[in-house]
Amino acid sequence: MISNLAVAILNGVVWGLIMALIALGLNMIFGLLHIINMAHGALYMLGAVVAWYLIELTGSFWIALIIAPLCVGLIGLIIERGLIRTIEDKPIITIICTFGLMLAVQQLVLMTFGGSPRRIAPPVAYRFPIFELQYPLMRIMIALISIGLMSGLWIFLRKTKYGLWMRAVVQDREMAVGLGIPVNKVYMWTFILGSALAAFSGVLAAPIVSVEFMMGREVLIMAFIIVIVGGMGNLEGSVLAAIMISLIQGVGALFVPPSVATIFALAFMIIVLLFRPQGLFGE
Amino acid sequence: MFLQKGKSFGFILIFVLILLALIALPFFVDLFYQTFLTELFVWILFAISFDLIFGYTGLLSFGQALFFGLGSYTVTILIRKFGLNTELSLFLSIVIPILFAWFVGYFSVKLTGIHFVIITIIFAIIGNIIGDTWTSLTGGTDGLTFSPRPFRLGFFQINLMDIKGNYYFVLAIVAISYLFLRRMVQSPLGKVFISIRENEERARLIGYNVQRYKLIAFIIAGGLSGLAGGLYSLTLKYAAASYLHWSVSGHAVVYTIVGGMGTLIGPALGTGIIMSLEHYLINFLQATDLVVGIVLVVMVLMAPKGLVGLIQSRFKKGETSA
Amino acid sequence: MPEKNGIILDLKEVNKSFGGLLAVNKVNLSVSQGELRALIGPNGAGKTTLLNLVNGTLPVSGGHIFFKGKEITNLSPHRISHIGIARTLQITSLFSGLTVFENIWTAVQSRKKFFNPFIRALKWQDVKEKTESMLELTGFKDKAHLICSELSYGDQRILEMGVALSTEPDLLLLDEPTAGLNSQESMALVKKMRSMLSGQTIILVEHDMGVVMELADNISVLHYGAIIAEGTPDVIKENEEVKKVYLGSEHA
Numbered sequence: 001m002i003s004n005l006a007v008a009i010l011n012g013v014v015w016g017l018i019m020a021l022i023a024l025g026l027n028m029i030f031g032l033l034h035i036i037n038m039a040h041g042a043l044y045m046l047g048a049v050v051a052w053y054l055i056e057l058t059g060s061f062w063i064a065l066i067i068a069p070l071c072v073g074l075i076g077l078i079i080e081r082g083l084i085r086t087i088e089d090k091p092i093i094t095i096i097c098t099f100g101l102m103l104a105v106q107q108l109v110l111m112t113f114g115g116s117p118r119r120i121a122p123p124v125a126y127r128f129p130i131f132e133l134q135y136p137l138m139r140i141m142i143a144l145i146s147i148g149l150m151s152g153l154w155i156f157l158r159k160t161k162y163g164l165w166m167r168a169v170v171q172d173r174e175m176a177v178g179l180g181i182p183v184n185k186v187y188m189w190t191f192i193l194g195s196a197l198a199a200f201s202g203v204l205a206a207p208i209v210s211v212e213f214m215m216g217r218e219v220l221i222m223a224f225i226i227v228i229v230g231g232m233g234n235l236e237g238s239v240l241a242a243i244m245i246s247l248i249q250g251v252g253a254l255f256v257p258p259s260v261a262t263i264f265a266l267a268f269m270i271i272v273l274l275f276r277p278q279g280l281f282g283e
Numbered sequence: 284m285f286l287q288k289g290k291s292f293g294f295i296l297i298f299v300l301i302l303l304a305l306i307a308l309p310f311f312v313d314l315f316y317q318t319f320l321t322e323l324f325v326w327i328l329f330a331i332s333f334d335l336i337f338g339y340t341g342l343l344s345f346g347q348a349l350f351f352g353l354g355s356y357t358v359t360i361l362i363r364k365f366g367l368n369t370e371l372s373l374f375l376s377i378v379i380p381i382l383f384a385w386f387v388g389y390f391s392v393k394l395t396g397i398h399f400v401i402i403t404i405i406f407a408i409i410g411n412i413i414g415d416t417w418t419s420l421t422g423g424t425d426g427l428t429f430s431p432r433p434f435r436l437g438f439f440q441i442n443l444m445d446i447k448g449n450y451y452f453v454l455a456i457v458a459i460s461y462l463f464l465r466r467m468v469q470s471p472l473g474k475v476f477i478s479i480r481e482n483e484e485r486a487r488l489i490g491y492n493v494q495r496y497k498l499i500a501f502i503i504a505g506g507l508s509g510l511a512g513g514l515y516s517l518t519l520k521y522a523a524a525s526y527l528h529w530s531v532s533g534h535a536v537v538y539t540i541v542g543g544m545g546t547l548i549g550p551a552l553g554t555g556i557i558m559s560l561e562h563y564l565i566n567f568l569q570a571t572d573l574v575v576g577i578v579l580v581v582m583v584l585m586a587p588k589g590l591v592g593l594i595q596s597r598f599k600k601g602e603t604s605a
Numbered sequence: 606m607p608e609k610n611g612i613i614l615d616l617k618e619v620n621k622s623f624g625g626l627l628a629v630n631k632v633n634l635s636v637s638q639g640e641l642r643a644l645i646g647p648n649g650a651g652k653t654t655l656l657n658l659v660n661g662t663l664p665v666s667g668g669h670i671f672f673k674g675k676e677i678t679n680l681s682p683h684r685i686s687h688i689g690i691a692r693t694l695q696i697t698s699l700f701s702g703l704t705v706f707e708n709i710w711t712a713v714q715s716r717k718k719f720f721n722p723f724i725r726a727l728k729w730q731d732v733k734e735k736t737e738s739m740l741e742l743t744g745f746k747d748k749a750h751l752i753c754s755e756l757s758y759g760d761q762r763i764l765e766m767g768v769a770l771s772t773e774p775d776l777l778l779l780d781e782p783t784a785g786l787n788s789q790e791s792m793a794l795v796k797k798m799r800s801m802l803s804g805q806t807i808i809l810v811e812h813d814m815g816v817v818m819e820l821a822d823n824i825s826v827l828h829y830g831a832i833i834a835e836g837t838p839d840v841i842k843e844n845e846e847v848k849k850v851y852l853g854s855e856h857a
Contacts, residue, residue, distance in 0.1 A: 097583045104576030259416040266405050471720040478711045481700035490686030490715040
């Protein structure tokens with residue numbers, strides 16, 4: 001029993017750290033720039049799919065981990081330049097436009113990659129014992145990579161010029177323009193970064209859940225929920241909310257059927273939305 | 284918003300003509316097409332019910348699939364498991380979604396913007412999960428099949444196992460629903476909905492209880508979505524949990540936007556065109572979603588008022604140059 | 606029911622704070638029926654917040670608001686509209702996609718108890734007549750079928766007043782009606798206000814001192830959320846503290 005609990009907790013934390021990445025990406029785009037990107041889940045999926053192709057080509061998970069997000073970041077750039085630029089500030093149109101994009105991208109992947117899920121071999125196969133069970137080292141590594149990425153992001157945002165610019169633009173766009181900050185460039189880079197984070201999340205998730213063209217759909221909603229519960233614009237809040245929600249689902253699944261655990265998590269979401277729409281950790 | 288006498292005469296004329304054409308159609312097309320058209324009518328009903336809350340009231344709900352699925356399962360389960368007659372089952376396929384819409388709507392309309400979108404999706408996801416897992420009731424992803432008895436109203440009877448009969452049955456109900464909604468959007472109640480869409484705060488300041496009317500719109504749309512679901516199951520003699528997924532709501536969004544939101548005729552037109560497009564394309568590419576996605580993006584960017592908007596601006600240009 | 610020239614609006618010790626910020630500070634204010642009370646003060650003094658408290662858009666942190674003798678503190682805006690208070694906003698708030706006719710209609714219609722979904726709205730003759738008389742009053746009869754975003758900004762301000770007036774209010778709250786207008790447009794607006802709003806009880810938030818001096822019966826001066834002076838325009842003009850607060854500048 002205790003080993004089941006320990007495994008569930010570990011799994012919850014690991015998955016939470018993966019979700020935290022995609023939520024951070026979404027929070028930058030949605031929470032900070034107020035752009036509602038329904039295609040964000042598709043970017044996550046693309047990260048996993050591109051990684052799969054790269055692994056087929058090179059056999060290296062690490063190459064995929066670096067290159068796939070770069071590719072998806074590029075796609076993010078195209079989306080931002082092509083679509084978002086034209087429809088900024090009109091939320092309903094953005095929602096619908098990116099929804100259409102999501103449909104198109106999913107279908108493109110279906111046509112090229114195919115409909116059946118494929119597995120990515122884990123980068124390491126070692127398992128170590130936790131109480132009575134064996135726990136895959138791979139998951140711990142994934143968690144550590146995620147933490148590493150988040151730390152990198154934190155440093156980037158706090159200690160670099162770009163990070164400062166981004167926070168200025170979010171606070172007061174007019175003033176940022178007045179201060180000479182290249183606001184359009186900041187928007188663009190934020191979108192690219194957000195997309196790359198979604199892709200990272202996809203690459204890290206791939207060894208655990210397997211890669212398929214629909215994998216973005218459910219994750220998309222989870223990401224929005226995490227961002228809203230954690231507080232829009234509150235990056236630390238997203239990380240906490242991601243881990244919290246994953247834990248509730250994971251540990252809950254030990255005691256009740258997983259679908260019921262998910263429903264409880266969702267019901268909890270509804271309550272947060274109704275009583276604290278600014279998020280649990282938002283102001 | 285307000286139609287002059289001339290326009291409403293024009294509408295009646297066109298409506299009757301189209302109706303007559305649709306009534307005559309089964310004598311000229313095969314059973315496969317009749318079934319396709321019957322499904323088309325159902326989706327038109329779903330799209331115009333979505334237009335009520337989105338096009339007219341301004342509420343973007345991706346959760347209408349929940350009520351569609353509920354209507355669909357109500358009919359299926361009542362007939363298959365309880366042997367209820369078709370008339371009562373169809374009636375309940377409106378009532379039960381209304382009750383759920385009341386519950387979901389009560390909480391959802393307290394929110395706005397993306398929060399509203401998300402909460403409606405969450406409710407739909409919960410419904411979807413229940414549908415997928417409560418297999419004893421819903422048959423899960425395999426679904427349930429059934430055979431409905433003929434629909435009886437007084438001396439009048441339609442056999443739904445007969446494709447032609449089914450066609451006329453659905454056509455009649457959808458036509459009536461269309462007229463019902465059309466009158467509603469022209470009515471004082473409709474004006475309240477429109478004012479909420481245009482400027483919620485101004486509507487509130489001049490004395491409209493905005494939350495109450497949002498809820499009313501949500502409930503009516505939920506009931507009609509349920510009716511669409513009920514008709515869908517009666518036509519296919521089948522219900523499945525996949526109809527409860529929020530992306531099904533996405534269909535209504537696409538049809539409505541492409542056709543022209545806030546016009547009723549727009550969603551009807553959009554449904555007809557997109558579904559026909561999908562139907563036609565499926566023979567060549569499997570990639571219907573791709574085309575639909577691209578069409579949606581293009582429409583939203585270039586013609587946010589949809590096809591109806593494009594047609595209207597053509598007429599306007601004609602008028603001013605005269 | 607207050608007799609003519611009785612107190613129609615009474616604020617007692619009204620407070621509003623946002624977190625640590627005290628936006629409205631123990632305000633006591635009484636407005637008589639038929640009076641035009643101007644509410645002035647530097648930016649951020651709390652004028653708009655005060656209006657928001659009266660019309661229910663924001664809840665008070667303390668104190669009470671009475672209207673026509675009854676307490677209306679913290680009632681929701683739509684209920685307050687039916688009790689008899691109407692409002693225009695600093696940034697014009699209209700049904701921008703609808704025509705002038707439809708904007709007025711929607712406001713006139715709001716007084717009905719039941720919105721029948723089975724009849725055509727235009728069948729309501731009484732609403733139609735009232736709408737048409739409102740169009741006369743506002744001077745928009747021949748512009749009735751224009752989409753209101755096609756009107757000039759000055760016309761939109763007038764329309765908004767017409768929309769507010771269409772709800773048959775006993776008290777009108779006007780938030781900087783001349784904001785964003787040049788002096789010509791401001792004069793036209795003031796002229797319109799004289800003809801449209803005679804006899805109305807009004808609280809007018811304004812920055813344009815010329816307009817204030819011309820229209821106000823009484824002035825209340827707000828500074829950091831508190832009333833620092835109150836009186837007729839002549840009295841306020843001479844008030845030392847008020848002059849200090851405004852740093853000697855009078856906006857034209």
